[in-house]
Amino acid sequence: xxxxxxxxxxxxxxxxxxxxxxxxGSPLSRFSPTGLLPHHMSHPCLPHPAIVTPGPKQELSLxxxxxxxxxxxxxxxxxxxxxxxxxxxxxxxxxxxMLFMKEMRQTVIEECTLKESAAINQILGRRWHAxxxxxxxxxxxxxxxxxxxHMQLYPGWSARDNYATHNKKALKKRKRDGPGPVQPGSMxxxxxxxxxxAKKCRARFGLDAQNQWCKPCR
DNA sequence: CTGCCTTTGAAGAGT
DNA sequence: ACTCTTCAAAGGCAG
Numbered sequence: 064x065x066x067x068x069x070x071x072x073x074x075x076x077x078x079x080x081x082x083x084x085x086x087x088g089s090p091l092s093r094f095s096p097t098g099l100l101p102h103h104m105s106h107p108c109l110p111h112p113a114i115v116t117p118g119p120k121q122e123l124s125l126x127x128x129x130x131x132x133x134x135x136x137x138x139x140x141x142x143x144x145x146x147x148x149x150x151x152x153x154x155x156x157x158x159x160x161m162l163f164m165k166e167m168r169q170t171v172i173e174e175c176t177l178k179e180s181a182a183i184n185q186i187l188g189r190r191w192h193a194x195x196x197x198x199x200x201x202x203x204x205x206x207x208x209x210x211x212x213h214m215q216l217y218p219g220w221s222a223r224d225n226y227a228t229h230n231k232k233a234l235k236k237r238k239r240d241g242p243g244p245v246q247p248g249s250m251x252x253x254x255x256x257x258x259x260x261a262k263k264c265r266a267r268f269g270l271d272a273q274n275q276w277c278k279p280c281r
Numbered sequence: 282c283t284g285c286c287t288t289t290g291a292a293g294a295g296t
Numbered sequence: 297a298c299t300c301t302t303c304a305a306a307g308g309c310a311g
Binding site: 154155156157158161164165168178179180181182183184222223225226 | 301302303304305306307308309
């Protein structure tokens with residue numbers, strides 16, 4: 064782990080995204096200043112260290128501690144079953160907060176002796192808000208460069224590629240949560256009787272056509 | 282084994 | 297134009 068966004072390796076990865084690396088030491092430092100692939104990637108038969116498989120995830124750690132090797136943390140998503148000849152999944156670039164989380168997670172784990180990510184993320188969320196504007200700006204800038212590089216590596220990629228219509232896992236979730244115009248997770252997906260504001264909403268806004276849903280809770 | 286939890290932000294989808 | 301939804305990461309936990 065200790066990695067960074069999981070970008071599949073393409074020939075475009077050979078191009079240096081940035082000529083210089085003002086952010087070396089940051090999560091962005093995985094991108095080699097020289098644009099050359101690290102040693103572990105030089106062999107065509109070796110999978111990338113950051114190769115993972117969707118459910119169950121699998122990351123291979125082949126790199127011999129790169130010490131900030133640029134693309135050492137790239138991760139390529141492949142599929143565990145060879146018969147599943149699906150194309151590699153390109154993940155979204157990390158946003159500022161995600162980059163902050165990656166950097167600070169270990170610190171919080173050590174300070175708080177916590178391991179559960181849900182709890183850790185709550186703490187990280189508070190710390191993010193407590194951060195100076197200038198400190199946050201640092202991560203926004205890193206995220207901007209992440210996005211920039213991602214666009215260079217995968218010009219045709221769209222976040223929609225990983226959306227539910229293309230995502231088996233999410234399709235499953237949608238199926239479980241129920242069909243219809245109501246999006247899963249939405250307050251609209253809640254039965255009116257379950258809505259904590261049911262009484263107030265019914266009085267103020269009424270119910271929908273089916274007399275089931277609480278409109279204002281959207 | 283699989284999905285949930287929990288956070289923020291980016292971006293696609295929908296209205 | 298605006299709101300809503302999904303997905304990025306992480307790892308323990310529940311079913």
